[in-house]
Amino acid sequence: MRRMVRHAKADRTSLLKQQVSMATDQSDDPDPGSASEHAQLEKLERLEREYIRLTITQNKAEGKIHELEMRLQEEEHQRKLVQEKAKLLQTGLEANRILLQSVSPRPPRKRSEEKRPTSKRSSKEKPPQPVHSSTQPHYRLCLGDVP
DSSP states (O other), X not given: OHHHHHHHHHHHHHHHHHHHHHHHHHHHOSSOOHXXXXXXXXXXXXXXXXXXXXXXXXXXXXXXXXXXXXXXXXXXXXHXXXXXXXXXXXXXXXXXXXXXXXXXXXXXXXXXXXXXXXXXXXXXXXXXOOOOOXXXXXXXXXXXXXX
């Protein structure tokens, strides 16, 4: 897009230089022939049409660039909002986890015994000891009570 704009500007300046050179040629020639004058007028009209076309193209390109920049800014803003929301949810999750840990009793560590390979048990030749869980009351937590 930016390259298109640069090319349009370069074309516009070259057309303006051509118009200036034609104008100086006309002023240098006091009595031009009607055929050469007619050809120069046609060339000038063609250059003016080309100039208008390039100006329109440049304006369209600049409009597209502006639109894309606005979209990019909006996307960045939305991304920041999502990051802030995720951070807020993460802190809320951590707070809830801490509250749940402080209110509920800790479960016994059965996983570590279950993860042991059976080969160690057979090498020791000792039967596994049953895990005795102490009976503690179970507390229910209502999430409406948690701030």
